[in-house]
Amino acid sequence: MADHRPxxxxxxxxxxxxxxxxxxxxxxxxxxFLIGGAMAMVIRAELYQPGLxxxxxxxxxxxxxxxxxxxxxxxxxxxxVGLANWLIPMQIGAPDMALPRMNxxxxxxxxxxxxxxxxxxxxxxxxxxFGWTFYAPLSTTYGPPSTDFFILGVHMMGxxxxxxxxxxxxxxxxxxxxxxxxxxMPLFVWTWVxxxxxxxxxxxxxxxxVTMMLTDRHFGTAFFDAAGGGDPVMFQHIFWFFGHPEVYIxxxxxxxxxxxxxxxxxxxxxxxxxxxxxxxxxIALLSFIVWxxxxxTVGLPVAGELFFMIATMFIAVPTGVKVFNWVxxxxxxxxxxxxxxxxxxAFVILFTIGGFSGVMLxxxxxxxxxxxxxxxxxxxxxxxxxxxxxxxxxxxxxxxPKWTGKMYDERLGKIHFWWSMIAVNLTFFPMxxxxxxxxxxxxxxxxxxxxxxxxxxxxxxxxxxxxxxFFLFVIIKAIRSGKKADDRPWDGATGLEWEQLPCPxxxxxxxxxxxxx
Amino acid sequence: MSQEKKTDNKKLIIKLMGxxxxxxxxxxxxxxxxxxxCEITGINGKTRGQALYKQVAVDRERLVTIEFLTNVNRGMxxxxxxxxxxxxxxPGELNEVIFYAKNRANETLVGQSVPSVSPGQxxxxxxxxxxxxxxKQVLTAGEEVKMPMKFYIDQAIPQxxxxxxxxxxxxxxxxxxxxxxxxxx
Numbered sequence: 001m002a003d004h005r006p007x008x009x010x011x012x013x014x015x016x017x018x019x020x021x022x023x024x025x026x027x028x029x030x031x032x033f034l035i036g037g038a039m040a041m042v043i044r045a046e047l048y049q050p051g052l053x054x055x056x057x058x059x060x061x062x063x064x065x066x067x068x069x070x071x072x073x074x075x076x077x078x079x080x081v082g083l084a085n086w087l088i089p090m091q092i093g094a095p096d097m098a099l100p101r102m103n104x105x106x107x108x109x110x111x112x113x114x115x116x117x118x119x120x121x122x123x124x125x126x127x128x129x130f131g132w133t134f135y136a137p138l139s140t141t142y143g144p145p146s147t148d149f150f151i152l153g154v155h156m157m158g159x160x161x162x163x164x165x166x167x168x169x170x171x172x173x174x175x176x177x178x179x180x181x182x183x184x185m186p187l188f189v190w191t192w193v194x195x196x197x198x199x200x201x202x203x204x205x206x207x208x209x210v211t212m213m214l215t216d217r218h219f220g221t222a223f224f225d226a227a228g229g230g231d232p233v234m235f236q237h238i239f240w241f242f243g244h245p246e247v248y249i250x251x252x253x254x255x256x257x258x259x260x261x262x263x264x265x266x267x268x269x270x271x272x273x274x275x276x277x278x279x280x281x282x283i284a285l286l287s288f289i290v291w292x293x294x295x296x297t298v299g300l301p302v303a304g305e306l307f308f309m310i311a312t313m314f315i316a317v318p319t320g321v322k323v324f325n326w327v328x329x330x331x332x333x334x335x336x337x338x339x340x341x342x343x344x345x346a347f348v349i350l351f352t353i354g355g356f357s358g359v360m361l362x363x364x365x366x367x368x369x370x371x372x373x374x375x376x377x378x379x380x381x382x383x384x385x386x387x388x389x390x391x392x393x394x395x396x397x398x399x400x401p402k403w404t405g406k407m408y409d410e411r412l413g414k415i416h417f418w419w420s421m422i423a424v425n426l427t428f429f430p431m432x433x434x435x436x437x438x439x440x441x442x443x444x445x446x447x448x449x450x451x452x453x454x455x456x457x458x459x460x461x462x463x464x465x466x467x468x469x470f471f472l473f474v475i476i477k478a479i480r481s482g483k484k485a486d487d488r489p490w491d492g493a494t495g496l497e498w499e500q501l502p503c504p505x506x507x508x509x510x511x512x513x514x515x516x517x
Numbered sequence: 518m519s520q521e522k523k524t525d526n527k528k529l530i531i532k533l534m535g536x537x538x539x540x541x542x543x544x545x546x547x548x549x550x551x552x553x554x555c556e557i558t559g560i561n562g563k564t565r566g567q568a569l570y571k572q573v574a575v576d577r578e579r580l581v582t583i584e585f586l587t588n589v590n591r592g593m594x595x596x597x598x599x600x601x602x603x604x605x606x607x608p609g610e611l612n613e614v615i616f617y618a619k620n621r622a623n624e625t626l627v628g629q630s631v632p633s634v635s636p637g638q639x640x641x642x643x644x645x646x647x648x649x650x651x652x653k654q655v656l657t658a659g660e661e662v663k664m665p666m667k668f669y670i671d672q673a674i675p676q677x678x679x680x681x682x683x684x685x686x687x688x689x690x691x692x693x694x695x696x697x698x699x700x701x702x
Binding site: 098099141162166169170171175200201202203204207208209212223226227228229231234237241299301322475480 | 522525526530533534536537538539540541542543544545547548551590591601631632635637638684686687689690693
């Protein structure tokens with residue numbers, strides 16, 4: 001079938017092709033990643049020394065808030081949806097996503113949602129400044145006027161995510177090629193289906209929470225206002241009922257990516273395929289009963305603290321199974337260390353460090369010391385940056401030949417890897433120490449005793465920021481003047497997209513279903 | 518796409534949209550659920566309504582310290598204090614504490630105090646037989662009032678609770694009270 005498509009801007013506005021939409025998602029998330037990263041640079045510049053240097057405290061708060069919101073909702077989540085769009089149809093032998101027009105719509109909502117959110121920076125009273133967790137009453141009684149733009153933005157991106165998730169589920173359930181049974185699906189598809197179920201379960205709860213905020217702010221309700229019989233602590237319960245599954249939404253697809261890449265470069269089958277599936281599902285199920293470990297210090301009764309502490313620690317079991325399986329896959333494999341593999345191995349190691357600090361935070365008695373300190377910041381950046389971001393980066397290097405038909409420059413890729421690897425640890429490792437020593441998060445100024453750790457973290461952060469611009473350069477260079485890729489650029493890669501499709505993948509693939517062995 | 522596949526998709530989409538709608542409603546259902554859960558377990562520091570004092574044996578062995586906190590909410594120009602900062606009481610004994618309020622505004626205002634007990638688990642054992650928090654206070658400009666609060670501590674209070682803090686937050690509910698008045702007329 002000939003490629004028939006409009007050209008120029010219309011191609012992108014009207015496209016219903018999963019590959020085009022995947023590309024747009026990925027570029028959009030990268031732009032958001034750079035914007036959120038620029039905000040992180042402002043934060044780290046201000047924290048380079050104690051005292052106030054560059055920005056006002058209120059603007060600093062806007063930076064931490066917007067950095068979090070942009071990175072979570074604008075960078076990490078859309079990048080995963082972008083990967084899903086590109087890969088899921090090819091991996092299950094489907095011609096496209098099941099609902100292509102909705103797919104177009106769910107992407108095109110995002111630029112508008114984030115324009116709304118970012119425009120709040122230029123409004124009177126400034127952007128939201130209450131932290132990405134927008135606890136009431138900071139976001140209700142005391143929120144700046146722009147909070148309403150934030151609420152609308154969250155609603156829009158929530159609708160976008162829900163539509164994306166429904167699309168993934170319908171595609172995977174109804175569009176698999178004959179013979180592609182559920183337990184034959186690549187792990188990336190599995191992790192994404194589970195993620196999609198998490199999304200349709202918790203994004204509506206987030207929508208409910210911001211709706212209650214909106215009516216509290218403007219329509220005289222008192223969900224979170226004690227003056228009217230409401231309760232601000234209830235906000236935290238509702239928020240984290242969404243918030244904890246949300247952190248797995250951000251990491252599970254990266255688990256899937258690692259489970260594709262590690263076997264390819266170890267030239268061995270993935271160790272324990274079915275245990276990987278069950279582990280992912282149990283992580284997702286457990287994520288619904290652990291939310292209050294984010295709020296150990298609000299005054300929960302001892303029984304509650306114990307329940308949430310133990311439930312949280314249970315999550316270490318399936319997560320441990322996954323880490324064990326990745327290591328066992330590498331064990332005695334014929335490993336080579338191309339850039340995607342380097343990022344995947346770094347993912348396993350550094351994510352495990354983040355997992356361990358998570359277990360420390362799960363212990364209610366010690367959490368009273370760590371709560372709201374830089375230790376928490378170190379923990380979640382270790383699971384998000386070397387976790388979700390390295391996972392996505394590995395995926396981009398791995399599937400770039402499939403997407404563009406071009407190879408990246410292996411030497412530049414390795415430079416990018418080592419640069420990021422050193423910088424990410426230099427940035428976030430010292431935060432463990434400043435946190436344990438008691439440095440609170442979300443403050444523009446701090447005690448002299450934390451100066452050295454912060455200086456190191458700031459230097460690391462600037463290097464990390466630059467390394468991402470270098471990533472952009474490597475990718476653009478590959479697309480423009482990269483060597484033409486073979487149809488099988490990785491000799492260990494398996495799956496329909498590598499075995500049955502050329503590089504680059506044609507605009508329309510699997511119009512007739514492939515044979516699945 | 519075949520017609521059969523389209524109906525399959527439609528069925529699945531309807532189910533999934535049902536989940537989405539259900540979870541959106543669930544977020545709102547959490548509000549009453551949260552209140553019910555807290556009321557049953559008494560872990561939110563919310564005291565129960567009016568209690569009846571039953572003449573029972575007083576536990577002379579134990580002393581529980583009750584501290585009183587008073588706060589006025591934003592936009593409530595009243596003075597509001599307890600006459601004593603704290604009292605030591607025996608479980609089972611009926612006690613009285615006087616609270617004082619004065620309207621410092623030059624208009625009539627309606628106030629409502631909301632109690633909260635810390636630690637939250639102690640809330641179930643603090644029984645109030647008489648409290649100004651059971652009703653609204655209407656004070657004209659400059660008017661002051663002394664309000665008694667009678668309470669006793671249940672003898673069943675766990676041994677590890679030796680201190681309880683009873684906090685009152687005073688809210689300005691003038692607007693709501695007027696709206697109610699109009700509605701009943």
